[in-house]
Amino acid sequence: MSGPNTSFDPKQVSALSAESVDAVVADALGAIAGAASLADLKEVRLAHAGDRSPLALANREIGALPPAAKAEAGKRMGIARGQIKDALDQRESDLQALRDEQVLNEETVDVTLPVDRSPMGGRHPLTTLMERICDVFIAMGYDVAEGPEIEADWVNFDALNVPPDHPARTMQDTFYVESPDSGVVLRTQTSPIQIRAMLERDVPIYVVAPGRVFRTDELDATHTPVFHQVEGLAVDEGLTMADLKGTLDHFAQEMFGAGIRTRLRPSYFPFTEPSAEIDLQCFVCRGESISNPDKSCRTCGSEGWIEWGGCGMVNPRVLTAVGIDSSRYRGFAFGMGIERTLMFRNGVTDMRDMVEGDVRFTRAFGLES
Amino acid sequence: MRAPVSWLREFVAIPSDQDGRAIAEKLINAGLEVETVETLGAGVIGPLVVGHVVGIEELTEFKKPIRWCQVNVGVEHGGVRGVICGARNFVQGDLVVVALPGTELPGGFKIAQRETYGKLSDGMICSARELGLGDDHDGIIILASDHVVGEDAKPIVGVGEEILDIAVTPDRGYALSIRGLARELAIAYDLDFVDPGLELAQLPAPSGTSVPVACSSEDEQACALFTLRTVTGFNPGAPSPAWMQKRLVACGMRPVSLAVDVTNYVMLELGQPLHAFDVNKLQGSIRVGHVADGTVIETLDHVERTLNRDDLVILDNRGPIGLAGTMGGFATEIDESTTAIALEAAYFDDGSVARMARRHKLSSEASRRFERGVDRVLAPYASARATALLLEFGGGDYVGMTAVEAPLEPTVIDLPASQAGEIAGMQIHTTTVIRLLQAVGCEVDASTDVLRVGVPSWRSDITDPANLVEEVIRLIGFDEIPSRLPTAAVGHGLSTSQRLRRRVGMALAARGGVEVLNYPFVGEAEFDALRIAPNDARRSSVKLANPMNDEQPFIRASLLPGLIAAAKRNLSRGSDDLCIYELGSVVRSGMGAPVARPSVTQKPSDDAWAGLNAMLPIQSTSIAVLLAGQHSQQTWSTVARNYDWADVIEIAMNIAHTTGADLRVGPGNDESFHPGRCAQLTVSGVEVGVAGELHPRVIEALGLPARSCALEMDFDEVIARSASSRPAPAVSAQPVAKEDIALIVPESVNTAAVTSSIIEGAGELLESVRLFDIYRGQQVPQGSRSLAFALRFRASDRTLEAAEIASARQSAIDLVIQRHGATLRGA
Structure with missing residues (x-):
């Protein structure tokens, strides 16, 4: 429709007048403000800032102006286009925020729905405790x-x-x-592992030996023919019962909390001399339940101490049977039942729960005991 | 060992303020495990008095005979009272125990005046059972005639007596006696102790009316001392005194007759087992020796036992009359007509008795003591004490003693005076060491720094310096030992196997697996249910001689039977969907050849040690998983899906990924699995396991949910073939080129083969290949399927040219076509 204004026509060029431009801008700003949605705004943008918008059309006429007027008209047009663009951008941003608010609100879910698409399993608490x-x-x-x-009885006994x-x-x-x-x-018992360790390793020896052991006891609430023990053995120069006691105290504290003590009572095991039973200070009542009916303790039966295992030098x-010079080296050893430890530590009341493989029992422990 | 406190007090002056619990505490600290402290008649509250039965009227009009008794309970308790009684074991003139109205008996039973059988009964005549003193007594208690009417009957019948029940460890045979326990208490309370065991009872001079039974020993090793004391003219009807019966009952033994009760009483008191023979049933003299294999003896418990030539037996001229130190024979048993007694007291070797008791599965009070070691010199003392009691209560003539004895070899141990302190880790003065060793009965020569210690005859457990050290430290008290930490050697952390077992456990649990720890016991029924062939190695050849259950005598060679049993237990409890696993030991071979038992006085030679190990079956760690039921349930966010074969193969891959093994899956063949849904798992060309859907017949036989799946792998093999460290990959930042290809492949060709060919054909530019679709139907010939793969190409150093990509892609296609008879779909 328009081309170079070779034959000057004042009427056509009136579109570049200040009044005209102001009117176009006002019109555009009104339309922008009136756009109710991003879709509306898209149309408004096309109508007022597109290739065929009044300003775009007017802009083409600049070439027809006398050179003196070109600069002024160009500047005026630039300002007008800037005003419209800013208004469009602002309105778009506002409308986007408005839309987000609405859409995201509609997308709200109940985050408390149960999510069990890949339920966790569990490791056996006896495994994780060991x-x-x-x-x-x-x-x-x-x-x-x-x-x-399956062990040679020479290793297990002799x-x-x-x-x-x-x-x-x-x-x-x-x-x-x-x-x-x-x-x-x-x-x-796990004690044959001591024999293997002493035959197969060089002194000094410091080993801990967990394992499954077997005795012909019928399964009931407190017995099982298959159970687990953990055993410790140290063989070195100059070891004493004081070292044994310190080791057990440290072990007890790592497992049951700072300040927990152990107590040794004389006993008999063929492979240690002296031999002792290990009592663990009750980690629940810490002895406060003794002779105190108001603070009775289920974990230790208000004894203040829990029988934990056996130990000795x-x-x-x-040492002679495994070829270690007993005039130079001494050793200490200790051992305890894992099932028993889990029972008092975690409140398991029936041995069968640890034996039967009920997934509800094990899953409850997750990856730790 | 049950020990009445009053009996202990007879031998050691325990302070009177010490009750049973306090005494028990002392014994526990000395290493004697007191399991319970029991108070006899603990439920008896209120007056219990001695009553004199002055009149009995039999009431016959009732269903059972009833007695209306007049009982004098003493003026201070109201004189003569009328009491109804159902028991019939007493006569007019007897002294009985009467619970007066107001008394409460065990079980909360209150005695009151009451109308019964038409009379006003004013108290109760008591039986031992009613007083909570024991179960063995029928009828009421009849007291000895020397008690005073109206006297408090509680101490007479033992109400309030405290009894310590002690679990004696195998090293402390001497503590199976009041004598031994009293000695421990004397040490614990630091009191004087006069050993009742070594005081010889006064016996009358042998009467000379007849000759004592002769004795001899043919085996001085096994029987170093044998004594026989003979008594004649004994009154077989004489009862044992009430105090003796009371103590026997308190110790858990049943009173039988005077002769039997005396042997038991002296055994409990001094620790010497005794045996009484009826002299009139003996043939000739008595000797200790052996008999030929197959000789039969009937023992006191009326069991016919076939003897072994190693058994140590007591014989008379006819043959065996007893198992030495274990049980006497029935033929020479004393009975209600026995008037002449030969009393055996002997020292039998602990090993001989232990072997015999074990061989005949016969544990007696005597064998328990001999196995743990009886005082080597006690026999004549104990038999004198017993003879004195027999004569006192049964009358008769003491005819004399015969005995044979091997030379006594006392144990003497050299103990460096400082050793106890060095082992305890604290200062112990030599004077303390000497004092404590003397307290346990040792003779100590302290003329040098090395103490020369003579061990008392009753402590056969003390053979080494270490035993003496234990005595010293335990008597000082373990509480005195300080607590200190040793400086341990530098450790190596977990082994590869230990570390990977943890990792795999965590990986399996993280994807829903639940660990189970099953018993290793299996049986034929499980093998059959798993369709395991008769000669298959998984029918374990390692069998127990004494299984818990005769149906399951084998040790597992596979974890699957245990997993299946655990699955069934869970299913029966309503856990329908299961992913359970076990990581545990299985046997992989039968037993090796038995070898001789190495000595324990030196280290076994390398050959001997290798031989011991070769005797054992090969044992290794296996891992198995069982899937049953639903992988996921129908929920708001998931659709229901059952576990299937692919899940279990994915788990196998997951395990391999965790350990770093390059696991390959190929078609497998295993009787327990579905023949078309079984995968063989290999690492580096070595078969490590099997995975897939269980055989429908297995599922049916075992009652598992349809299409249950399982895998089992030799974990040791998997980790042995896992990378010990993994090289870092080159991660290229160059752009990726993606190409899809679809190949029509005969059904007989498996995907793994096609994938391998694609990887090989495409060459090093191929970064990954992923099967994303399988299609059968139109445009694909019958017997073939279309496999669609997504290929990703990438170079480490440049953007790939289109021609390079096309060429690599074509090479891949060409190789699959050439190798597998495939065609390119859409070509």
Whole structure:
């Protein structure tokens, strides 16, 4: 429609007048303000800032102006286009915010819906408890030693100073493989791992040995023929019962809290001499329940102490059986039942819960005990 | 060992303010485990008096005979009272125990005046059971005639007596006696102790009316001391005194007859087992020895036992009359007509008795003591004490003693005076060491720094310096030992296997797996249900001689039976959807050849140690997973989906990814699995396991949910073939080029083969290949399927040219076509 204004026509050029431009701008600003949605605004943008908008059309006429008027008209047009663009941008931003508010509000969900698309499993608490115990000793410089569950009775008994006719060897306690004379048993304790460690490693030896052990007890609330123990052994120059006590105290505190103590009571194990039972200060009542009916404690039965395991100084006869010079080296050893520890530590009341593999029991522990 | 406190007090002057609990505490600190402190008749509250039965009227008009008794309970308790009684074991003139109105008996039973059987009963004549003193007594208690009417009957019958029940450890045989416990208490309370065991009872001079039964020993190793004391003219009807019966009952033994009760009483008191023979049933003299294999003896418990030539037996001229230190024979048993008694007291070797008791599965009070070691010199003292009691209460003539004894070899141990302190980790003065060793009965020669310690005859457990050290430290008290931490050696942390077991456990649990720890016991029924072939190694050849359950005598060679049992238990409890796993030990071979038992006095030789280990079956760690039911349920956000074979293979891949093994999946074959849905798992060309859907017949036989899936892998093999460290990949920042190809491949060709060919054909520019679709139907010939792969190409150093990409892509296609008879779909 328009081309170079070769034949000057004042009427056509009136679109570039200040009044005209102001009017166009006012018109545009009104339309922008009136746009109710982003879709409306898109049309307004086309109508007032597009290629065919009044300003765009007027802009084409600048070339027709006398050179003196060109600069002024150009400046006027620039300002007008700037005003419209700013208004459009502002309005777009406002409308976007408005739309977001509305749409996102509509998209609200109930974040409390149950989300169980990939339910977590669980590791057996006996496993994680054994790992935790091992970690305490690893931090003290111990290695984790292991041994076979089907074991030579020489390793399980003889080398541990349990001679063939010892009462602990009766058929009632031990599972024998194949025949009672095969010389092979299901290990009745983790102590054979001590023998393996001493035969296969060089002194000094500091090992912790978790494992599964077997005795011919019927399964009931407090017994199981298959259970777990963890055992510690240190063999070094100059070890004393004081070192044993310190180790047990440290262990107890790492497991049950600062300040928890252990107490040793004389006892008998063929492979240690002296031998002692280990009592753990009750980590719940810390002894406050003793003779105090108002503070009775279920964890320790208001005894103040919990029977935890056995320990002692390695019997020199055991060192002799594995070729360690007992005049130069001494050892200490200790062991405890993992099931028993889990029972009092975590309040398990029935052995069968730890044996039967009920997923509801194990899952409750997650990845830690 | 049950020990009445009053009996202990007879031998040691325990302070009177010390009750049973306080005494128990002392014993516990000395290493004797007191399990309970029981008070006899603990429920008896109120007056219990001695009554004299002055009149009995039999009431016969009732269903059972009833007695209307007149009982004098003393003027201070109201004189003669009428009491109704149902028992019939007493006569007029007897002294009985009467609970007066106002008394409460165990169980809260209150005695009051009451109308019964037409009379006003004014109290109750008591039985031992009613007083909570024991279950063995029928009828009421009849007291000895020397008690005073109206006297408090509680101490007479033992109401209020405290009894310590002690679990004696195998090393402390001496503590299976009042004598031994009293000695411990004397040490604990620092009191004088006069050993009642070594005081020889006064016996009359042998009467000379007859000859004592002769004895001899054919095995001085097993029987170093044998004594026989003979008594004749004994009154078989004489009862044992009430105090003796009371103590036997308190110790858990049943009174039988005077002769039997005396042997038991002296055994409890001094620790020496005794046996009484009826002299009139003996043939000739008595000897200790052995018999030929197969000889039969009937023991006191009426069991016929076939003897072994190693058994140590007591014989007369006819043959065996007892198992030494274990149980006597029935043929020479004393009975209600026995008037002549030969009383055996002997020292039998602990090992001989232990072997015999074990061989005959016969544990007696005597064998328990001999196995743990009886005082080597006690026999003549104990038999004198017993003989004195027999004569006192049963009358008769003491005819004399015969005995055989091997030379006594006392144990003497050299103990460096400083050793106890060095082991305890604290200063212990030599004077303390000497004092404590003397207190336990040792003779100590302290003329040098090395103490020469003579061990008392009753402490056969003390053989080494370490045993003496234990005595010293335990008597000082373990509480005195300081607490100190040793400086441990530098450790190595977890082994690869230990670390990876933890990692895999965590990986499985994180994806929903629940760990179970199953018993390793399995049986034929489980093997059959899993369709395991008769000669398959998974039918474990490691069998228990004494299984818990005869149906499951084997040790597992596979974890699957245990997992299946756990799954069924969970299913029965309503847990329908299961992903359970176990990481545990299995056997991978049968037993090796048995080897001789190495000595324990030196380190076994390398060969001996290797031999011991070769005797054991090969044991390794296995990992198994079982999936049953739904992977996901129908919920607001998920659709229901059952577990299937692909889930279990994904878990296998997950385990391999965790350990760093390059696991390959190929078609597998295993009787327990669905023949078309079973994968063989390999690492570096070695088969490590199997995964897939269980065989429908297995699922049916075991009652599992349809399409249950499982995997089992040899974990040790997997980790042995896992990268110990992993090289870092080159991560290119150059642009990726994506190409999709669809190939029509015969059904017989598996995807893994096609994928391998694509990787090989495409060459090093190929970054990844992913199967994204499988299509069967129109445009695809019958017996083939279309596999659509997304290929990603990338170079490490440049943007790839279109021609390079096209060439690599074409090479991949060409190789698949050439190798597998495939065609390019849409070509």
